Amino acid sequence: MAAQRDYYQTLGVAETATTDEIKKAFRRLAKQHHPDRNPNNPQAAERFKEISEAHDVLSDSDKRKRYDQLRRYGAFAGPDASPFSQRGARRGPGPQGTGGGPGDSGDFDISDLGGLGDLFSSIFGRRGTGREAEPEEVETSITIPFRVAALGGQVPITLAMPEVCPTCGGSGAAKGATVNTCPECKGRGTVSFGQGGFAVNRPCPVCRGKGTVPSQRCPTCQGSGEVRVEKRINVDIPPGTEDGARLRLKNQGPKGRGDLIVVIHVAPDRFFRREGLDVIGVVPINVAQAMLGSRIKVKTVDGKSVVLRIPPGTQHGQRFRVPRVGIEKNGRRGDMYVEAHVTLPEKLSAEEQEAVKSFAEKTGLKY
Numbered sequence: 001m002a003a004q005r006d007y008y009q010t011l012g013v014a015e016t017a018t019t020d021e022i023k024k025a026f027r028r029l030a031k032q033h034h035p036d037r038n039p040n041n042p043q044a045a046e047r048f049k050e051i052s053e054a055h056d057v058l059s060d061s062d063k064r065k066r067y068d069q070l071r072r073y074g075a076f077a078g079p080d081a082s083p084f085s086q087r088g089a090r091r092g093p094g095p096q097g098t099g100g101g102p103g104d105s106g107d108f109d110i111s112d113l114g115g116l117g118d119l120f121s122s123i124f125g126r127r128g129t130g131r132e133a134e135p136e137e138v139e140t141s142i143t144i145p146f147r148v149a150a151l152g153g154q155v156p157i158t159l160a161m162p163e164v165c166p167t168c169g170g171s172g173a174a175k176g177a178t179v180n181t182c183p184e185c186k187g188r189g190t191v192s193f194g195q196g197g198f199a200v201n202r203p204c205p206v207c208r209g210k211g212t213v214p215s216q217r218c219p220t221c222q223g224s225g226e227v228r229v230e231k232r233i234n235v236d237i238p239p240g241t242e243d244g245a246r247l248r249l250k251n252q253g254p255k256g257r258g259d260l261i262v263v264i265h266v267a268p269d270r271f272f273r274r275e276g277l278d279v280i281g282v283v284p285i286n287v288a289q290a291m292l293g294s295r296i297k298v299k300t301v302d303g304k305s306v307v308l309r310i311p312p313g314t315q316h317g318q319r320f321r322v323p324r325v326g327i328e329k330n331g332r333r334g335d336m337y338v339e340a341h342v343t344l345p346e347k348l349s350a351e352e353q354e355a356v357k358s359f360a361e362k363t364g365l366k367y
């Protein structure tokens, strides 16, 4: 989480930046943090959201004007900000429905907040106490070999995962710092904006919903209470896992509370493919084996050898069933089908050509 929710800081532009400069800064940052370019990186996704939100407000002159007013009021300036709800309370209710809005003095009446519902929901809507209560989940995808998917096994993965900061235990406070009740929300974690019919509760922008503020921020996590840790996780692949399967690893997600979703891609195998619990194995046979019949040794998916009798006159693509050596899942076991692929010699010597010609004449084959 960003230390401050200041849209100008988020985009790295000056308060006086032109719309053009804002758009340019947004494009540059959006490219860098785009989720497509940062797969499996929830932090980049979060940053991308912030950038988009900042751009959404600052590139719209109307929204920007209203945001600037709020900003001057100290809503986004961190723990030392002058709390606006207190000011509002002191000022008392202003006239409702004043069309004129604030003047150029830089000050404005709290009643103007009533019209800012949209802006507030876009500013505070997705964060705060709700995030703490609802564990997040993270999704990642892995490609596993065909045989591991068929037989099951363990696949180790390494992920950068948000964990509770080990220095501060998630409080965001530096060692020895005093943790004080948030002066803005009085420890409630929420503040209400507006008045009368417009009053809405939002996560407190000063303590970000925690209800407390440290006198000094934790140097490890800069007060966010979380750090990213490279985590090695063994993913248990159940036997018979299909391509596209989603495995949910309980409590292996962010901060050990959320879930990790692992999407499985199964790499194609040179020899095997699947049809449900049945395994199709392609076996090359030569033209003599196809015509005269043969006994061939084939490997099953779990590595065992099976001897299979190929009858005379076997056609290209013909399948032979080897029962109950397919994939085993939930007590059921599929079959293996051996698919014969007839291979022909690519080049014949003069002598071999004569032999084939005489064979063709004897069997009435035209060529």
Ligand SMILES: [Zn+2]
Binding pocket: 182, 183, 184, 185, 186, 187, 188, 189, 190, 204, 205, 206, 207, 208, 209, 210, 211, 212
């Ligand atoms: Zn607060």
Ligand SMILES: [Zn+2]
Binding pocket: 165, 166, 167, 168, 169, 170, 171, 172, 173, 218, 219, 220, 221, 222, 223, 224, 225, 226
């Ligand atoms: Zn910390």
